[in-house]
Amino acid sequence: MRKFFFQFAVIILLIQLFSTELLAQRNDYIVLNDTIFSEGYIKQEYSEITSTIYFRKTKKEPWNKYSNTQVKEYYFSKRKYYAKEIERGNGREFIFLKLIPNQLEGVNLYRSTDQKMQFFLEKEGSIQLLDESYREVLRQTVANAELDPLLEITHFTGEDMAYFLSEAGTFKKPRTYSKRVGVTPFSGVIQTINRFQLPNTNQLARVTGAGWQLGTDMEIQVNRLRNVSLHLRPSFSSSSGSDFIIFRDGGNAFETDSYLSQTIFQLPLSGKFHLDLVPNSWRAFGEVGYGISFINLQESSLQIAEIQEGSVTTYVRDFELNGLYNGFVGGLGIEKYLSKGRALIIGIHYSSMSSGVEKFAETSMFVGFKF
Amino acid sequence: MKRFIFHLVTLLPLIFFGCQEAENFTPRDYSFIQSQEIHSVDASGATIDFNIIDPGIFPIVSYGVEYVEKELFERPFFEGPFLVEEVEGEPSSEALSIRMETDLISGVEYVARPFIKSNKLTVYGEFLSFTAQGSKAPIISEVSSSVLGMRLEITIRGNNFSQRPQNNRIVVPGLEDYFEFEILESSKESLRVRVNKKILKESYSDDERYDLVLNVQGQEAILSSLFTVGYPRISQINTLKARVGDEIIVDLILEEEREFLYITLNYERANFLALPLQRIGGNQYRTVLTPYPTGKHILGFLMEGIYNVYPEEFEILED
Numbered sequence: 001m002r003k004f005f006f007q008f009a010v011i012i013l014l015i016q017l018f019s020t021e022l023l024a025q026r027n028d029y030i031v032l033n034d035t036i037f038s039e040g041y042i043k044q045e046y047s048e049i050t051s052t053i054y055f056r057k058t059k060k061e062p063w064n065k066y067s068n069t070q071v072k073e074y075y076f077s078k079r080k081y082y083a084k085e086i087e088r089g090n091g092r093e094f095i096f097l098k099l100i101p102n103q104l105e106g107v108n109l110y111r112s113t114d115q116k117m118q119f120f121l122e123k124e125g126s127i128q129l130l131d132e133s134y135r136e137v138l139r140q141t142v143a144n145a146e147l148d149p150l151l152e153i154t155h156f157t158g159e160d161m162a163y164f165l166s167e168a169g170t171f172k173k174p175r176t177y178s179k180r181v182g183v184t185p186f187s188g189v190i191q192t193i194n195r196f197q198l199p200n201t202n203q204l205a206r207v208t209g210a211g212w213q214l215g216t217d218m219e220i221q222v223n224r225l226r227n228v229s230l231h232l233r234p235s236f237s238s239s240s241g242s243d244f245i246i247f248r249d250g251g252n253a254f255e256t257d258s259y260l261s262q263t264i265f266q267l268p269l270s271g272k273f274h275l276d277l278v279p280n281s282w283r284a285f286g287e288v289g290y291g292i293s294f295i296n297l298q299e300s301s302l303q304i305a306e307i308q309e310g311s312v313t314t315y316v317r318d319f320e321l322n323g324l325y326n327g328f329v330g331g332l333g334i335e336k337y338l339s340k341g342r343a344l345i346i347g348i349h350y351s352s353m354s355s356g357v358e359k360f361a362e363t364s365m366f367v368g369f370k371f
Numbered sequence: 372m373k374r375f376i377f378h379l380v381t382l383l384p385l386i387f388f389g390c391q392e393a394e395n396f397t398p399r400d401y402s403f404i405q406s407q408e409i410h411s412v413d414a415s416g417a418t419i420d421f422n423i424i425d426p427g428i429f430p431i432v433s434y435g436v437e438y439v440e441k442e443l444f445e446r447p448f449f450e451g452p453f454l455v456e457e458v459e460g461e462p463s464s465e466a467l468s469i470r471m472e473t474d475l476i477s478g479v480e481y482v483a484r485p486f487i488k489s490n491k492l493t494v495y496g497e498f499l500s501f502t503a504q505g506s507k508a509p510i511i512s513e514v515s516s517s518v519l520g521m522r523l524e525i526t527i528r529g530n531n532f533s534q535r536p537q538n539n540r541i542v543v544p545g546l547e548d549y550f551e552f553e554i555l556e557s558s559k560e561s562l563r564v565r566v567n568k569k570i571l572k573e574s575y576s577d578d579e580r581y582d583l584v585l586n587v588q589g590q591e592a593i594l595s596s597l598f599t600v601g602y603p604r605i606s607q608i609n610t611l612k613a614r615v616g617d618e619i620i621v622d623l624i625l626e627e628e629r630e631f632l633y634i635t636l637n638y639e640r641a642n643f644l645a646l647p648l649q650r651i652g653g654n655q656y657r658t659v660l661t662p663y664p665t666g667k668h669i670l671g672f673l674m675e676g677i678y679n680v681y682p683e684e685f686e687i688l689e690d
Binding site for chain 1: 405
């Protein structure tokens with residue numbers, strides 16, 4: 001059944017890819033200055049990409065060469081290109097620019113076809129080259145102070161600037177803006193609970209320990225509003241603790257101290273939902289996910305007393321724990337946003353994992369700083 | 372805010388490492404001990420080390436080690452007895468070493484465990500095993516009597532005796548026909564020995580002296596010219612002539628008090644007379660003459676099967 005499902009998925013994927021390629025070619029078009037609109041096939045030559053394109057209506061036709069003075073617009077590989085007269089240090093010139101779509105009406109963002117990091121902003125028929133003062137240009141273009149926090153984290157990339165313009169175009173009310181990708185080193189104090197079976201008995205021990213934790217939270221926003229994110233949160237912890245239990249086994253009474261000292265490498269993958277409390281200042285979050293933990297037992301001991309009539313036998317044993325655990329992770333917290341998208345994060349992270357009959361739970365109170 | 376972050380970063384490590392919990396022990400009523408290792412195994416014994424993790428709340432009266440052959444230990448339902456090295460009193464430190472010096476046979480595997488005794492409770496550590504290379508030779512320091520025949524029991528003191536009575540063997544060369552020795556109790560430092568008289572030695576003197584040879588599992592201790600031979604007897608009597616009803620007082624050569632002591636007349640004849648003796652003090656005893664035919668009779672002393680004739684006759688006078 002699984003094999004069939006896999007084969008079916010692969011076939012569907014191949015058909016999708018193949019059809020996408022066909023559609024891309026069929027949908028390519030060219031708009032000449034005399035407004036003739038023709039669907040067909042387009043070819044770009046990088047050596048003359050700013051000035052020339054090649055077009056044919058069918059595959060049997062030879063390529064026809066068009067200059068940027070003849071072509072007003074063309075559509076190639078799901079991207080629109082426009083012929084624009086621009087100024088970029090070598091006097092005014094006519095070149096093809098690639099449109100970077102955004103949702104702010106009346107404002108177009110273009111990328112140069114021959115230089116990847118050269119952008120142009122067009123508003124009300126005027127087009128200008130963006131340089132290091134691009135934030136000021138964007139601020140004046142949108143004229144919305146509520147977007148200043150977003151502008152601080154808008155980098156000189158087509159994606160960032162288009163996102164900023166789209167936010168301006170769809171702005172309804174203030175909300176917290178966060179970077180698409182974030183890294184948050186954190187540290188905290190932890191409480192751990194190890195449950196395991198005492199050797200040679202049916203008795204379960206529950207050792208509660210305390211310790212510290214260091215880690216890094218790597219996040220990527222997965223929706224346009226950037227309030228849902230995916231997190232990979234590797235951490236290294238160290239804890240130790242003990243437990244005293246009294247039990248009967250095989251007719252004898254036992255009183256046992258269990259002690260362990262451990263280091264834990266945890267790798268959780270989780271989804272986080274953010275909720276604005278005060279836009280661009282306070283934001284709460286909750287997360288759930290799945291994780292694995294590697295436990296390295298540094299030290300372990302059982303101080304066992306076997307109590308019989310008139311005598312006690314005492315001995316000390318060490319014990320082993322499984323190394324790999326997996327299970328649920330979750331957490332809650334609050335983010336205090338600072339400038340440039342940075343934030344101080346305080347939260348509680350919880351994990352409950354198992355490995356056979358052994359169980360491991362870790363609760364951490366952490367402080368992090370998001371860059 | 373920068374200052375806050377600075378403080379946070381500097382304080383966090385202190386908070387974190389303060390969270391680590393050291394190995395701890397939950398105090399209990401009883402002592403908690405941990406067997407460590409057995410070392411210094413040589414021809415004179417072996418040493419076990421153990422730690423007192425917690426002394427408990429009851430005063431410790433003694434501590435030591437129990438050990439036994441592994442083959443014996445592994446027999447079903449084995450519950451002892453163990454060989455024991457025990458030290459009276461409270462231990463002076465938490466780390467203790469006890470030397471096992473007796474009953475170890477070279478090449479034999481043993482198991483050993485430490486113990487601590489407090490009021491009505493013995494706490495044992497874990498068993499450790501080792502292969503012995505031998506134990507110390509016995510040493511005799513003191514014997515409770517140097518006259519064989521005088522006592523039913525003698526006590527031999529010294530060191531490194533076998534704790535198992537059957538592993539101690541006593542021989543007195545030259546007296547094998549007259550005495551045999553049975554070890555009633557044994558410890559590392561003393562032997563309680565029953566001296567059985569096979570037959571009485573008719574002639575003996577203080578000049579004839581005999582060696583004591585103690586053999587403990589092949590190792591010997593010899594005390595040269597220790598023993599002479601002698602039997603309980605009358606040394607002095609207040610009169611050799613008396614009437615029925617008269618009091619008779621005797622002084623005895625005797626090393627130990629017995630319940631049934633008699634002076635006898637004609638003991639080796641069918642109608643002998645046995646007069647029970649009552650102690651007056653020291654080795655002086657009294658009795659009263661009961662009815663018996665007048666005339667001279669052989670006087671003797673009888674004590675638990677030992678009969679010794681007095682060199683002079685005793686005469687009963689008419690009333």
